[in-house]
Amino acid sequence: MRDIQSPSEQDYIQQLSIDCVIFGYQDSQLSVLVPKLNFRGDFWALPSGFIYQDEGIDEAARRILEDRTGIKDIYLEQFRVFGNSPRSNIRFLERLIELNEDTLGDKRFGRKEFDWITRRFVSIGYYALVDLNKVVPRKTELDESIDWYPVRALPPMIMDHQEMVNSALETLQLNLDQKLIAFNLLPETFTMRELQELYESIFDRAFARNNFQKKILDLDVLERLEKKFTGAANKAPFLYRFRNGNP
Amino acid sequence: MRDIQSPSEQDYIQQLSIDCVIFGYQDSQLSVLVPKLNFRGDFWALPSGFIYQDEGIDEAARRILEDRTGIKDIYLEQFRVFGNSPRSNIRFLERLIELNEDTLGDKRFGRKEFDWITRRFVSIGYYALVDLNKVVPRKTELDESIDWYPVRALPPMIMDHQEMVNSALETLQLNLDQKLIAFNLLPETFTMRELQELYESIFDRAFARNNFQKKILDLDVLERLEKKFTGAANKAPFLYRFRNGNP
DNA sequence: TTTTATTGTCTCAAAGATAGACAATAATGC
DNA sequence: GCATTATTGTCTATCTTTGAGACAATAAAA
Numbered sequence: 273m274r275d276i277q278s279p280s281e282q283d284y285i286q287q288l289s290i291d292c293v294i295f296g297y298q299d300s301q302l303s304v305l306v307p308k309l310n311f312r313g314d315f316w317a318l319p320s321g322f323i324y325q326d327e328g329i330d331e332a333a334r335r336i337l338e339d340r341t342g343i344k345d346i347y348l349e350q351f352r353v354f355g356n357s358p359r360s361n362i363r364f365l366e367r368l369i370e371l372n373e374d375t376l377g378d379k380r381f382g383r384k385e386f387d388w389i390t391r392r393f394v395s396i397g398y399y400a401l402v403d404l405n406k407v408v409p410r411k412t413e414l415d416e417s418i419d420w421y422p423v424r425a426l427p428p429m430i431m432d433h434q435e436m437v438n439s440a441l442e443t444l445q446l447n448l449d450q451k452l453i454a455f456n457l458l459p460e461t462f463t464m465r466e467l468q469e470l471y472e473s474i475f476d477r478a479f480a481r482n483n484f485q486k487k488i489l490d491l492d493v494l495e496r497l498e499k500k501f502t503g504a505a506n507k508a509p510f511l512y513r514f515r516n517g518n519p
Numbered sequence: 520m521r522d523i524q525s526p527s528e529q530d531y532i533q534q535l536s537i538d539c540v541i542f543g544y545q546d547s548q549l550s551v552l553v554p555k556l557n558f559r560g561d562f563w564a565l566p567s568g569f570i571y572q573d574e575g576i577d578e579a580a581r582r583i584l585e586d587r588t589g590i591k592d593i594y595l596e597q598f599r600v601f602g603n604s605p606r607s608n609i610r611f612l613e614r615l616i617e618l619n620e621d622t623l624g625d626k627r628f629g630r631k632e633f634d635w636i637t638r639r640f641v642s643i644g645y646y647a648l649v650d651l652n653k654v655v656p657r658k659t660e661l662d663e664s665i666d667w668y669p670v671r672a673l674p675p676m677i678m679d680h681q682e683m684v685n686s687a688l689e690t691l692q693l694n695l696d697q698k699l700i701a702f703n704l705l706p707e708t709f710t711m712r713e714l715q716e717l718y719e720s721i722f723d724r725a726f727a728r729n730n731f732q733k734k735i736l737d738l739d740v741l742e743r744l745e746k747k748f749t750g751a752a753n754k755a756p757f758l759y760r761f762r763n764g765n766p
Numbered sequence: 767t768t769t770t771a772t773t774g775t776c777t778c779a780a781a782g783a784t785a786g787a788c789a790a791t792a793a794t795g796c
Numbered sequence: 797g798c799a800t801t802a803t804t805g806t807c808t809a810t811c812t813t814t815g816a817g818a819c820a821a822t823a824a825a826a
Contacts, residue, residue, distance in 0.1 A: 286533045288641060325639060329602030350600055353643050355576030392572060394535060396600050396641075464804085483784060485805075490782095505793035506803035711773085730815060732774075737813095752824040753772035 284322040286388070289395045290333050291354075291433065292319045293440035294341065296404030296420055297457040302473040303420035304437055305341060305409055306427065310416040313371040315364070316427045318436060320395070333398045341418065342410030347401040347456040351443040354432055355394040362390040364430045399440040401456035424476070445475060452493060455514035463500060463509040464488070531569040533635075536642045537580050538601075538680065539566045540687035541588065543651030543667055544704040549720040550667035551684055552588060552656055553674065557663040560618040562611070563674045565683060567642070580645040588665065589657030594648040594703040598690040601679060602641040609637040611677045646687040648703035671723070692722060699740060702761035708744060710756040711735070 294305040309315040321336030323329055330348070338344045365386070369376060381389070404420065411418040421427060423441060426434065448454055448471075457470055468484045488494065497511040541552040556562040568583030570576055577595070585591045612633070616623060628636070651667065658665040668674060670688060673681065695701055695718075704717055715731045735741065744758040 285535070285639075285641065288532070288535055323602070323641070326604050328604040329600060329641060331604065353576060353597055353600055355570070355643075357573050357575040357578065392532075394532065394570070394576060394643075396602075480784070481804085482786090482806075487783085501792075503793075504803075505801060507791040507805080508793095509804060727815065728773085729775075729817085734814085748823075750824075751772075752770060752826095754774080754822040755824095756773060 283325050285325065287391050287393050289320055289322055289393050290329065290336055290398060291395050291436055292333060292337050292340075292348075292398050292400055293437050294319070294337070294343070294400040294402060295423070295440075295444065295457065296402050296407070297470055297473070298404045298420065300469045300473060302423045302457075302470075303404070304423050304426060305343075305418060306421055306429065307340065307411060307415040307418040308427075309368075310414055311368050311372045312375070313368060314427075315368060316429045316433075317431075318429065318433045329396060333396075337398075337400060340412060340414075343400070343402060343407050346407075347453055348398055349447075350396055350398050352397045352436075352439050353394060354397060354436060356432075358392065359394070359432070360390055360392045361431055365390055395436075397436050397440060399444060401444075401453060403457060403459055405459055423473075441474075448474060452491070452514075461497060461511040461513050463511060465509060467512070530572050532572065534638050534640050536567055536569055536640050537576065537583055537645060538642050538683055539580060539584050539587075539595075539645050539647055540684050541566070541584070541590070541647045541649060542670070542687075542691065542704065543649050543654070544717055544720070545651045545667065547716045547720060549670045549704075549717075550651070551670050551673060552590075552665060552667055553676065554587065554658060554662040554665040555674075556615075557661060558615055558619045559622070560615060561674075562615060563676045563680075564678075565676065565680045576643060580643075584645075584647060587659060587661075590647070590649060590654050593654075594700055595645055596694075597643055597645050599644045599683075599686050600641060601644060601683060603679075604639065606641070606679070607637055607639045608678055612637055642683075644683050644687060646691060648691075648700060650704065650706055652706055670720075688721075695721060699738070699761075708758040708760050710758060712756060714759070 296303050296305060305319075306316050307319060309317060319336060319340035321332065321339065323332040327335070329350070333348055333350070334344065337346075337348065365381075369381075409418045409420075423437065426437060428434075429437075444453075454467070454470060454474070458466060464485050465481075467488065468479055468481065471484070472478055493515055494512040495515045497513055500511045501508045543550050543552060552566075553563050554566060556564060566583060566587035568579065568586065570579040574582070576597070580595055580597070581591065584593075584595065612628075616628075656665045656667075670684065673684060675681075676684075691700075701714070701717055701721070705713060711732050712728075714735065715726055715728065718731070719725055740762055741759040742762040744760055748755045
């Protein structure tokens with residue numbers, strides 16, 4: 273394992289960062305995992321990090337994700353670069369320092385560190401899909417908390433992070449049928465209703481039940497398993513599993 | 520106007536570049552504009568450049584495009600980031616220097632410049648669409664020539680530039696109908712046949728003439744103009760124009 | 767005036783999407 | 797047990813979109 277190093281070190285690529293939009297699904301709702309920074313002032317920020325010199329960008333995104341959330345082995349894909357000219361977190365950091373002057377003593381940035389991290393940054397946006405029930409986000413000492421928020425009711429985030437989520441969601445909608453990636457958000461087995469509710473929360477609109485089932489089954493990518501007896505007073509639904517390989 | 524500066528200067532973002540895939544259309548063929556470097560050894564390389572500190576990435580892409588080709592005011596969009604870890608042009612530059620040792624005297628890189636430019640680079644891919652007849656590519660002193668090559672018969676290019684073109688073409692195919700951008704490749708007025716041949720060259724397959732015409736007209740984005748008398752012994756086709764605003 | 771090549775449009779069939787209907791069924795209440 | 801209830805799986809009819817063939821219209825040449 274590599275040591276976690278100070279971001280002022282030169283073995284990162286300068287002025288280039290990675291931000292991750294992590295989608296999860298629970299209680300019929302599409303959610304995004306957002307850490308809240310361990311400082312006074314209510315700063316929410318997407319998990320971010322930098323790229324080592326000897327590391328590919330996809331690799332870096334996976335490492336950052338694991339370092340910041342403990343989540344690994346999940347679907348991850350770049351979706352857009354954010355790079356307007358005045359894109360810097362200096363305003364955010366100045367405000368953070370202002371609000372935390374007293375407690376910041378030992379944690380205070382050195383001038384060199386501060387210069388490094390407040391320069392203008394270009395950021396590569398990645399989005400991730402996880403089965404939310406399979407994963408326990410683990411916060412780092414950087415964070416006060418790390419929680420799932422409904423994608424359409426996120427807390428106010430720093431910089432352009434809300435715009436990043438919007439852009440990631442658009443990409444997710446465009447790619448969903450093309451690349452058959454919805455199943456990354458569900459447990460291994462699921463009912464047709466669960467899959468439909470997932471689609472509905474991603475597209476924020478209702479689908480007709482009969483036609484949805486037909487369309488999905490016609491894709492010929494699901495394996496029908498045993499029935500799921502929920503204890504409810506109605507017909508038991510089948511469980512399905514995504515079949516990745518050959519029939 | 521800003522001076523063209525040496526790439527070793529610190530007012531560029533380090534280790535981040537932009538590469539442009541410029542699509543044009545002529546003689547029923549989709550082409551890409553590729554400069555050939557003004558050195559011995561047959562080096563073809565997509566127009567590339569770096570990002571100034573006070574400049575947005577889209578802005579940078581437009582500037583690079585104009586500096587390297589003289590082309591401006593065209594459709595331009597980022598499509599993907601290329602960032603594998605060992606992505607560096609050091610092999611290419613070493614080979615270039617080896618083959619041009621004698622003539623390189625005054626042009627030889629300083630050690631500092633060489634270090635700067637041979638580090639590992641992350642590159643943002645942009646693709647551009649131009650009306651090839653409206654544009655006269657202007658080569659810089661960097662280039663021996665700058666020419667259009669059929670997209671499926673490009674000369675061997677340095678590094679991963681062929682992969683960039685492939686990826687750009689994929690994106691173009693995906694976006695073509697979604698964003699109605701095909702018209703950027705044609706003159707202001709065009710016949711239905713010309714539009715169809717453009718589509719065929721982008722997707723590399725034939726479309727049925729009758730259905731193509733119906734599909735396009737049903738989009739309700741074309742304005743029918745007068746007929747075009749070509750002098751050929753057949754019915755004269757209508758000219759069309761892309762109507763961007765309201766009907 | 768006839769011929770030729772191409773264009774614009776129509777029709778019909780096939781495939782896909784949309785909406786309504788209904789039997790099947792797992793538990794509950796009597 | 798037996799009717800009731802909520803939900804599931806599927807069928808059918810309808811509408812829309814896509815694909816293929818056919819044909820009249822027409823600009824110039826023979």
